[in-house]
Amino acid sequence: MQSKKLYVGNLPYRTTDAELNEMFSQAGSVVSATIIMDKFSGRSKGFGFVEMSSLEEAEKAISMFNGYQMEGRAITVTEARPKPEGTGRSFGGPRRDDR
Numbered sequence: 001m002q003s004k005k006l007y008v009g010n011l012p013y014r015t016t017d018a019e020l021n022e023m024f025s026q027a028g029s030v031v032s033a034t035i036i037m038d039k040f041s042g043r044s045k046g047f048g049f050v051e052m053s054s055l056e057e058a059e060k061a062i063s064m065f066n067g068y069q070m071e072g073r074a075i076t077v078t079e080a081r082p083k084p085e086g087t088g089r090s091f092g093g094p095r096r097d098d099r
Helices: 019-023 053-065
Strands: 006-009 030-037 042-050 074-079
Touching: 006 053, 019 030, 019 042, 019 053, 042 053, 053 074
Parallel strands: none
Antiparallel strands: 006 042, 006 074, 030 042
């Protein structure tokens, strides 16, 4: 059985990994639940990823939680898309040491 990763957006900034895991476990078996943190400030970026153990559980989680109200915010739950290749740098062109 293949696990499926979901994008969870518009989360309240104080949501924790544990709360996300607990919430999504209502839809099935959670492989992982991670809130994305800003590496400079250490604060939540307001989104995260949840990996469900099967496609069926992922679809159930989307239907249960997309638009779900958390602290007055309607959260977004969609299938996570792979990160496009070459997105490591924010600007194109050569680095200074490439000249």
